Amino acid sequence: MHWSLPLIAATAASAREITFPPIAAINPTNQYALLNNDHNINHPIDIVTGSQFSGLTTFANLPYANCIADEDTKFDIAFLGAPFDTAVTGRPGARFGPKGIRLGSRRLGGYDIYTGENVFESWAKLVDCGDAPLTWLDNTVALKQLDLAHKVISNRRTNATHLGQSPRIITLGGDHTTTLSALRSTYENWGPVSVIHFDSHIDTWDPEVLGGGISHYAGVNHGTFLHLAHEEGLIRNTSIHVGIRAPVIRPKGADLRNDLRCGFEILTARDVDRLGVNAMVEQIKARVGGSRVYISVDIDVLDPAFAPATGTSEPGGFSTRELLTIIDALRGLPVIGADVVEVAPIYDTAGGATPLAAAGGGRGKGTYSYTIYSK
Numbered sequence: 001m002h003w004s005l006p007l008i009a010a011t012a013a014s015a016r017e018i019t020f021p022p023i024a025a026i027n028p029t030n031q032y033a034l035l036n037n038d039h040n041i042n043h044p045i046d047i048v049t050g051s052q053f054s055g056l057t058t059f060a061n062l063p064y065a066n067c068i069a070d071e072d073t074k075f076d077i078a079f080l081g082a083p084f085d086t087a088v089t090g091r092p093g094a095r096f097g098p099k100g101i102r103l104g105s106r107r108l109g110g111y112d113i114y115t116g117e118n119v120f121e122s123w124a125k126l127v128d129c130g131d132a133p134l135t136w137l138d139n140t141v142a143l144k145q146l147d148l149a150h151k152v153i154s155n156r157r158t159n160a161t162h163l164g165q166s167p168r169i170i171t172l173g174g175d176h177t178t179t180l181s182a183l184r185s186t187y188e189n190w191g192p193v194s195v196i197h198f199d200s201h202i203d204t205w206d207p208e209v210l211g212g213g214i215s216h217y218a219g220v221n222h223g224t225f226l227h228l229a230h231e232e233g234l235i236r237n238t239s240i241h242v243g244i245r246a247p248v249i250r251p252k253g254a255d256l257r258n259d260l261r262c263g264f265e266i267l268t269a270r271d272v273d274r275l276g277v278n279a280m281v282e283q284i285k286a287r288v289g290g291s292r293v294y295i296s297v298d299i300d301v302l303d304p305a306f307a308p309a310t311g312t313s314e315p316g317g318f319s320t321r322e323l324l325t326i327i328d329a330l331r332g333l334p335v336i337g338a339d340v341v342e343v344a345p346i347y348d349t350a351g352g353a354t355p356l357a358a359a360g361g362g363r364g365k366g367t368y369s370y371t372i373y374s375k
Contacts (some may be wrong), residue, residue: 058102059128060108067152068132074159075156075167078153082098082131082339084178085175086136087177089210089223091344091347092344093344094343095174097173098172100309101172101343101358103355104352104358105355108359132145132149133149139220140220147185154167154186168335169182170338170362172358177225179341180225196288196294196296197241198242198295200300200312203222203223204264205227210224230261230263235263238288239263241267242267243318243323244268272318292336293333295338297361299343300342302320303316307353309347340361
């Protein structure tokens with residue numbers, strides 16, 4: 001079919017403009033369209049407030065702060081990403097964990113249905129410091145970079161100075177080796193800590209065992225970091241594992257004796273059935289006593305049904321609800337640092353269950369405005 005130019009022109013001239021109904025399909029009173037043709041700026045549409053961080057994915061939509069370069073920034077609790085996964089003995093991918101956890105945290109906020117508290121409106125000023133800049137090509141250099149990032153951030157000024165001079169850091173990981181840098185930082189600012197370690201593996205293996213004695217480089221990994229922390233004097237002999245269920249490597253209890261030497265007791269995953277949550281919580285509290293506490297959550301403490309996106313899954317773990325219930329019940333402890341690690345989003349379901357669970361754990365540990373120690 002051929003159209004003549006006069007016919008096209010006539011059709012265009014007779015076309016009717018589309019008239020949209022008023023906003024919300026009601027007669028407008030004080031409502032304004034998003035774009036006014038007269039460019040009148042005297043209307044209630046606000047695109048300035050919050051525009052500095054609009055589009056950035058931070059943990060729970062917290063303000064972003066360049067904690068490493070900006071010396072004038074004051075904060076009390078900082079979320080720090082540790083995109084590192086080259087010291088794993090299973091599947092890699094946890095370098096993308098920090099971004100995955102932040103995505104899983106986008107809907108966090110508001111008042112907790114169980115406690116009635118809004119942890120983001122407590123005494124503490126919370127910020128997201130982004131990720132520590134780590135190389136993926138040399139583990140030794142990367143861990144030194146992470147050591148330095150922790151040192152710099154933990155020596156910034158706090159906002160609530162009467163409640164402590166050192167900001168607390170919650171690390172988003174990243175494989176579990178990154179906890180070693182966090183423990184070095186907490187030791188420098190708070191002294192040795194009791195570690196509450198949620199995991200399916202003990203992570204106190206001698207580097208000669210897990211690492212094979214190949215090299216010093218190979219011996220620093222996500223299954224030896226607690227052994228190394230003990231050797232460096234960073235942790236107390238009042239630490240505890242929670243959720244253990246994976247096999248050990250050596251026969252006749254050799255690994256468990258070494259674990260005890262490193263200062264740990266064990267609550268297994270099946271203890272939640274045998275003892276119940278309340279008894280487990282009481283045992284954890286009795287173990288750490290009044291000491292300062294660091295909480296570390298390897299997401300593989302959860303059963304793969306709830307958190308498949310991790311490098312070394314083990315069957316028979318906690319449910320997400322059980323983990324969050326235990327963490328919430330630890331309120332009152334003097335927690336001075338924490339992490340959620342081993343999140344590898346590439347192995348997740350389409351629904352993103354693992355980062356969502358990890359974000360919930362991070363939110364729970366954001367409540368550790370509990371008992372505050374001043375330096």
